[in-house]
Amino acid sequence: MTVLVLTGPKDATADLVIAELTGRGVSVHRLDPGEFPESLILAARIGPRRANWDGGLRGSHRDLDFGRIHSVYYRRPSEHRFHPDLSGDDARWAAAEARAGLGGLLATLECAWLNHPKRNAVAGVKPVALATAARCGLSIPETLITNHPDEARAFVGNLPGRVAAYKALGTQGASGIDGEPYALWTSKVGVAEITDAVRLTAHQFQEWIPKAYEVRLTVVAGRMFATKIHTSSEAALIDIRTDYDSHTYELCEVPCGVASGVRRLLDTFRLRYAAMDFVVDQSGEWHLIDLNPNGQWAFVPELRAPITQALADLLEGTP
CATH class of the missing domain: 3.40.50 (Rossmann fold)
Known part of the structure; x- marks a missing residue:
């Protein structure tokens, strides 16, 4: 075999x-x-x-x-x-x-x-993931999806600090030079920065949560591997993917309530693996901002070996 x-x-x-x-x-x-x-x-x-x-x-x-x-x-x-x-x-x-x-x-x-690609496809749809996470008891940011600039301005204007995180809904970036895709980073936007171009397609705006740090949680067949991500870069404070060199990592435990919600979420999608991103606010509450059923994990040095072994256990069939 x-x-x-x-x-x-x-x-x-x-x-x-x-x-x-x-x-x-x-x-x-x-x-x-x-x-x-x-x-x-x-x-x-x-x-x-x-x-x-x-x-x-x-x-x-x-x-x-x-x-x-x-x-x-x-x-x-x-x-x-x-x-x-x-x-x-x-x-x-x-x-x-x-x-x-x-x-x-x-x-x-x-x-x-x-995971089976059909399971990845369903879990990778952001509106589906957010709604399912909320039903499973996980905290998520206040979120608006709209193609109407006035709706977007009103939403952002009523948020604390009158700023929001704008995040692309799809996993694929826009076409750049010669049709090659490029990454669309998360951006921090205020009311004045929302233009009528919002009318051209669906846009996602999320409550901006001042964070103490972020957490990357990787789950393999129910086994949880979590690390705090601290950054000294202004760009990475908005989107950690923009500056990996500024990161420091600190292994951490997952709160019981979050762990229970994560298990329910992955059971609902029938996922055996997922990488999840949380923003942890100043009070210590975890807010799910992204579920990636096929996300990367090897960028955290301390978790590289244990996650590799957990994946191999699952694929080999080790209990």
Whole structure:
């Protein structure tokens, strides 16, 4: 039996888990679905006398038998790549067929997923995550989603300090130079900075919570790994992703009420892994600001080894 790791060619986070599993003598097959159909041959069959698909993938160096897959680590697979002769509508049609074909076959695997992409997709929708978190007893910031500038101005004007955090709703940034995506950082906005451009699409504004620090909480099959994040950078005080060099980390415990809410949240979404961001205010209350079902974790040095081992335990099937 083998652990299937679905990720792109450059993924240092997946490399840590693969090295841990390999060191334990566990069979690992790393696969980038983006290599299909150019570098992979797919053949799978099902019929009236078979309840599961038989077959797999043949590559230039190694083959994959669907029946041998024990668990799947779904990380950061790249988009399907096609022959340069395919372009425009033909390429879009081919991409849709590739996702339905290969993606559909992989989705039928009856094994442990970390996490199944369908679960990630639902939990990754921010309005769904916020509403579900509130129902599970977690504190969330006061939030407005609107395409009306007057609604946005009124919301921000009634907040303490008359400032809000503006955060993109999607996980993908806008298209920059040559169509390459770039990150959209969180920004701190006042009433005067809200323009009529809000009309052009949905925008999310959240209560600005003065923080003592932030917490990155990583959960693996119910095991919780939490670290306080302190920063000395003005930019990182608004969005910690802008300046990792300014961070210092301090391992911490998760309050019982927060831990209970997190367990309910992940059980609701049927997630076995998640990375969650909390703002902790001056009174010590934890406010959930982001749920990422496929978030990074290796940037915290003190947690790199224990989280790697916890992920390997889950994929290997260790109790």
